[in-house]
Every structure is written in C-alpha cells, then in structure tokens.
Amino acid sequence: MTFFINQLIIGIQLGSQYVMVALGLTLIFGILDISHFAHGHMYMLGAYLLYILMELAGVNYWLALPLCMVALALGGVVVERLVYRPLRDQPHINTFIAAIGLILFLETMVRAIQPKALSVSKPIDKVFSAGGVSMEAQRLIVIVGAALLVIALHLFIKRTRLGTAIEAVAQDREGAALVGINVNRISLLTFAIATALAAAAAVLMAPLAFIAPEMGSVLILKAFVIVVLGGLGSMQGAIVGGYLLGILEAMAIAYLSSTYKDVFAFAVLILILAVRPTGLFRGRE
Amino acid sequence: MPDGWKKAIKPTLLVAVLGVAALLPWVGLEKYQLRVLTLAMAWAIAAVSLNLILGYTGQASLAHGAFLGIGGYAFGIFAERMGWNFWPALLVAGLIPALLGFLVGLPSLRTKGPYFAIVTLCFNVIVFKVFENWTWLSGGYQGQRVPKPTFLEQRWARYYFMLAALVLVLVVVRMIVKSLLGVTFMSIRSNENLAEAVGINTFRYKLLSFTVSCFMVGLAGALLALENGHLDYTITSYTYSFNLLVYVLIGGAATLSGPVVGALGLYYLLEYIEKVVGEYRYALFGLLLIVVIIYFPRGVAGGVQQLWDRLKRWWAGRKAGEVVGG
Numbered sequence: 295m296t297f298f299i300n301q302l303i304i305g306i307q308l309g310s311q312y313v314m315v316a317l318g319l320t321l322i323f324g325i326l327d328i329s330h331f332a333h334g335h336m337y338m339l340g341a342y343l344l345y346i347l348m349e350l351a352g353v354n355y356w357l358a359l360p361l362c363m364v365a366l367a368l369g370g371v372v373v374e375r376l377v378y379r380p381l382r383d384q385p386h387i388n389t390f391i392a393a394i395g396l397i398l399f400l401e402t403m404v405r406a407i408q409p410k411a412l413s414v415s416k417p418i419d420k421v422f423s424a425g426g427v428s429m430e431a432q433r434l435i436v437i438v439g440a441a442l443l444v445i446a447l448h449l450f451i452k453r454t455r456l457g458t459a460i461e462a463v464a465q466d467r468e469g470a471a472l473v474g475i476n477v478n479r480i481s482l483l484t485f486a487i488a489t490a491l492a493a494a495a496a497v498l499m500a501p502l503a504f505i506a507p508e509m510g511s512v513l514i515l516k517a518f519v520i521v522v523l524g525g526l527g528s529m530q531g532a533i534v535g536g537y538l539l540g541i542l543e544a545m546a547i548a549y550l551s552s553t554y555k556d557v558f559a560f561a562v563l564i565l566i567l568a569v570r571p572t573g574l575f576r577g578r579e
Numbered sequence: 580m581p582d583g584w585k586k587a588i589k590p591t592l593l594v595a596v597l598g599v600a601a602l603l604p605w606v607g608l609e610k611y612q613l614r615v616l617t618l619a620m621a622w623a624i625a626a627v628s629l630n631l632i633l634g635y636t637g638q639a640s641l642a643h644g645a646f647l648g649i650g651g652y653a654f655g656i657f658a659e660r661m662g663w664n665f666w667p668a669l670l671v672a673g674l675i676p677a678l679l680g681f682l683v684g685l686p687s688l689r690t691k692g693p694y695f696a697i698v699t700l701c702f703n704v705i706v707f708k709v710f711e712n713w714t715w716l717s718g719g720y721q722g723q724r725v726p727k728p729t730f731l732e733q734r735w736a737r738y739y740f741m742l743a744a745l746v747l748v749l750v751v752v753r754m755i756v757k758s759l760l761g762v763t764f765m766s767i768r769s770n771e772n773l774a775e776a777v778g779i780n781t782f783r784y785k786l787l788s789f790t791v792s793c794f795m796v797g798l799a800g801a802l803l804a805l806e807n808g809h810l811d812y813t814i815t816s817y818t819y820s821f822n823l824l825v826y827v828l829i830g831g832a833a834t835l836s837g838p839v840v841g842a843l844g845l846y847y848l849l850e851y852i853e854k855v856v857g858e859y860r861y862a863l864f865g866l867l868l869i870v871v872i873i874y875f876p877r878g879v880a881g882g883v884q885q886l887w888d889r890l891k892r893w894w895a896g897r898k899a900g901e902v903v904g905g
Binding site (some may be wrong): 459 | 683696699700824864
C-alpha cells in the first residue's frame with residue numbers, strides 16, 4: 295500500500311508538470327488556433343535559463359523562478375510576433391512547419407553550445423517520511439507550486455477584465471474585435487502567460503531531472519495528447535487530463551514497464567480516438 | 580512566344596533533366612558524390628510518396644519516418660535473415676508499411692487537420708521506442724545488415740536502379756493525380772465537408788491515399804537501406820518525418836517536381852553546409868524553414884509557377900497592348 299501511495303505522489307507530481315504545460319498549450323492551441331509544437335522547447339529554454347542563473351550567476355532558486363517566468367514570457371511574445379503573427383491567415387500546416395523550424399533552431403543552438411546534459415541542485419534537499427510513505431521536498435514544491443499557479447491563472451481568466459477578454463477571443467475572434475478588444479494584444483498576452491507557465495514548470499521540475507536539449511519534445515507531444523483528449527481550449531480538460539496522465543504513467547512505470555514509460559500516453563490516445571474520434575470531453579469545435 | 584514552343588518547353592526540360600541524370604555516372608563524378616546522389620533520390624521517392632497524402636489529399640502525416648524505417652527493416656530482415664530473393668523482399672517492404680498504414684489510418688484518419696498530425700506523430704514515437712528497445716527486431720546498436728543482389732553490386736547499377744524507381748514512382752503518382760481518383764483526393768483537400776456533401780466517402784479515400792503512400796514510402800526505405808547496406812533503429816525516428824515534410828513543403832506541395840526538387844536540393848544543401856557550419860546546420864535549416872514558409876508559402880516549385888504565371892500574364896498583356904496600339 296505504501297508503495298502504491300508513493301507512486302501516487304510521483305504521479306501527481308508528474309501530472310503537475312503536464313498540467314502546467316498543457317494549460318499553456320490549450321490557451322495557445324485552443325484560443326489562438328496555433329499548433330505551437332515548439333512550446334516544449336520554450337520549456338527547455340526555461341530550464342537552461344535556470345541553470346545559467348543558479349549555477350553560473352549564483353542567483354537564489356526562489357528568485358530565479360520569477361526571473362525565468364518573466365524572461366520566457368518575453369520569449370513567448372517574440373515568438374508570437376516574429377514567427378506566428380505573419381502566418382495568421384495561412385493554412386494550418388504552415389504554422390506547423392514554422393513550429394518545426396523553431397524546434398530545429400532552438401534545439402540545435404542549445405546542443406551546439408552545451409552538448410552535455412546538466413543538472414541543478416535542489417533548493418530544499420530533504421525527504422519527509424511518515425509510516426513508510428516518503429516524499430522528497432522538491433516533489434512537494436512541484437505539486438504545491440503547480441496548484442498555486444493553476445489557481446492564479448483561473449482567477450486571472452475569470453475575475454479580471456483582461457482574462458475575460460482572453461475568453462472572449464476564444465469564443466469568437468471577430469465578435470471580440472467588434473466590441474473593441476485588441477486581438478493582437480490578446481494574442482501576445484496569451485503567449486506570454488502560456489510560456490511563463492511552461493518556464494515555471496521547467497524551473498520546478500529541473501532539480502528532479504536532467505536538463506537536456508531534447509527534454510521538451512516528448513513532453514510537448516504528451517501535452518498535445520492531453521489537450522486533444524481533454525477537449526480543445528478547455529482549461530478543466532487540461533487540468534483533469536494532465537493529472538490523470540501523470541498518475542497513469544506513474545502506475546504504468548511501477549506495474550507494467552519503465553522502458554516504454556513515454557509511449558503509454560500515445561498508445562492511449564490512438565486507442566481512445568479509435569473509439570471516440572472527437573476525444574473524451576467535448577471542447578470548443 | 581508561339582504556342583507550339585510553349586507546349587514544347589515542359590517535355591524538352593524533362594528530357595534534358597533525364598538525359599543529364601543518365602549521363603552523370605560517366606562524367607567523372609567521384610564515388611562519394613554518386614552515392615550521395617543515389618541516397619538523395621531515395622529521399623526524393625519518400626518525399627513523392629508523402630506528397631500523395633500531404634500535398635494532394637491534404638492530410639499531414641507525421642508517421643512517414645516510421646513507415647520508411649519499417650519498410651527498410653522489412654526488406655533487411657526478409658532478405659538477410661530469411662534469405663528471400665530481392666524482388667519478393669522488396670514487395671514485402673512495401674506491403675508491411677501499407678498494412679500498418681491501413682491499421683493506423685483507421686482510427687487516425689477520422690480526425691482532422693492538426694489532430695491527424697499529432698496522432699501520426701504519436702504513432703511514430705511508439706514505433707521508434709519499440710525499435711530502440713526491441714533489439715531482436717532492430718539489431719540494437721549493431722543494427723541490421725542489408726544484402727545487395729548480384730545485379731546491384733556495382734555503384735552505377737544502383738544509381739540507375741534508383742533513378743528508374745524514382746521515375747516509376749513519379750509516373751504512378753502522375754497517373755493517380757490525373758485520374759478521377761486524384762481529383763477525388765484533391766476535392767478532399769480543398770473542402771472535406773463539401774466533398775462529403777456531394778457523396779464522396781472521404782474517409783475511405785483518405786485511407787486509400789494513406790495506404791498507397793505508406794506502400795511507396797516503404798519501398799523508399801528499402802531502397803535507402805539497400806544503398807546504405809546497413810540499418811539501425813534511428814531510421815524510424817520522427818526526425819525523418821519532419822525532414823520529409825520539409826522536403827515536400829519547401830519543394831512545393833501538390834506538384835510533381837516539388838518534392839523531388841525539395842529532397843534533392845535540401846539533402847545536398849545539408850551535406851554542403853555541414854562542411855561549412857558543422858553542428859549549426861540544423862539551426863540554419865530551421866531558420867530557412869521559417870523564412871520560406873512565411874515568404875514563399877507555396878515552396879520552390881510553387882514560387883517558380885507563380886513567377887511563370889506572372890511572366891505569361893505580362894506577355895499576354897504586351898500582346899494585347901500591341902493589338903490595341905496597332
């Protein structure tokens with residue numbers, strides 16, 4: 295039983311990471327209709343920035359977290375403006391190609407500059423244990439940090455004028471423009487928020503894993519799986535789907551096979567789509 | 580320009596290109612260059628195959644890297660381990676990807692647009708992980724040897740064989756595209772709902788296009804493996820799916836020459852800039868991709884077509900001007 299609970303904790307922690315990345319993706323993909331495949335690589339940049347700040351510049355972890363979020367938010371704005379904005383009225387496949395171009399560019403540049411995998415030290419290197427159930431402090435930080443950020447995002451979307459404007463654009467872009475919402479600015483804002491979330495996920499996760507140039511590629515695909523199954527543009531879907539996938543994976547690693555840990559999500563996606571081509575939940579059409 | 584000339588331009592160009600291609604092994608090319616050219620043609624065949632489902636039918640498959648690798652391995656395993664003859668092994672290298680493509684298409688082609696791309700990419704990752712970990716199948720890091728039949732032992736023989744295969748695949752795709760079947764495919768691409776509304780079973784035709792495309796890309800994988808003489812699990816990587824997609828879109832989707840131009844051109848470009856910029860070549864490649872897709876969304880072949888159309892309009896306008904003026 296304690297083994298099960300330990301795995302459950304790991305699952306929730308994995309899920310927290312997925313939720314943060316998938317939420318950003320569902321904002322971009324669902325609201326702006328951009329298949330931003332390079333979102334995982336923005337996450338990767340966040341982890342590298344953390345390494346630079348902590349290990350090279352000696353910045354404190356807790357200060358590095360907001361710094362990375364702000365820097366990556368700006369990065370997201372640049373990507374939207376330079377890469378996706380010129381492609382807005384083009385066929386979908388073109389944004390897709392641009393995203394692949396961005397992936398190649400970012401991954402190659404990072405690998406050329408630093409080919410080795412890196413790691414950062416944990417801010418609180420402790421293990422809590424009670425009755426056979428043990429928990430690393432960093433896992434708790436990931437779980438709590440993700441929960442706080444998700445709640446903050448929810449409050450922002452539901453309770454502020456800007457957040458409502460984002461929702462308005464999501465529901466009807468032309469209608470939103472008609473009532474005076476600056477769609478371009480909302481688009482930039484969405485990218486900033488989504489990329490900051492990805493950076494937060496990277497910073498929280500970095501002490502638990504290696505930092506490598508390709509760390510974002512499988513993650514982004516999982517995030518897409520979550521978004522597709524959770525319903526396009528649905529925040530609830532991304533949250534439920536993210537935690538479910540994390541727990542499912544932790545259980546699969548424990549009870550089935552760790553070699554194939556990264557492919558369960560994809561097999562599940564194909565199987566579910568074979569039965570329900572529209573995904574599990576109905577999102578925005 | 581007289582009309583007769585205009586009609587003659589395309590066939591003349593075609594004959595010229597084929598003539599040059601046929602003469603290349605005899606003009607003192609280095610062995611290495613002939614080899615690069617042969618490999619590039621294998622990629623061109625793969626790109627032409629992808630173009631059928633991506634360009635003409637409008638479904639962006641990101642699993643073609645997997646099918647390419649599966650075709651290569653099917654050929655290698657049947658020819659080397661089972662000792663089959665060349666031709667039946669080649670046939671199997673097409674049939675297995677076709678069958679798998681059919682099975683994957685069943686669930687994935689019910690989804691549309693970016694979803695199809697995501698589902699096929701997921702399939703590609705699964706295939707890659709299986710080949711990476713199942714060493715009995717892939718031969719692990721040592722890989723799988725691929726035997727050459729006696730009539731293809733010479734380098735130039737393989738070159739001509741590849742050239743013939745490329746021409747054959749192009750002829751087949753051209754026949755499909757010019758037939759009613761091709762028109763059906765293209766109607767799905769331009770407006771799937773409308774195609775459905777006029778009574779086309781779009782799902783069945785997408786599945787057909789995908790299966791045929793997988794068959795051809797499997798052959799391309801076998802030919803690639805044949806030229807390399809060796810395979811390892813990295814051939815199933817989704818990186819190749821991305822590369823193929825790029826070849827087709829940069830060359831020009833839904834044109835016959837586009838994928839060939841894209842594959843040969845970019846394969847060469849990458850070989851060339853590797854010497855100059857080394858590791859950074861894919862970074863340059865990525866930037867190039869973004870710029871091309873923003874400024875030349877129809878690719879090289881599309882861009883040439885655009886230019887040609889403009890030239891024709893300009894010519895027609897001048898003639899009209901002459902008439903009015905005269």
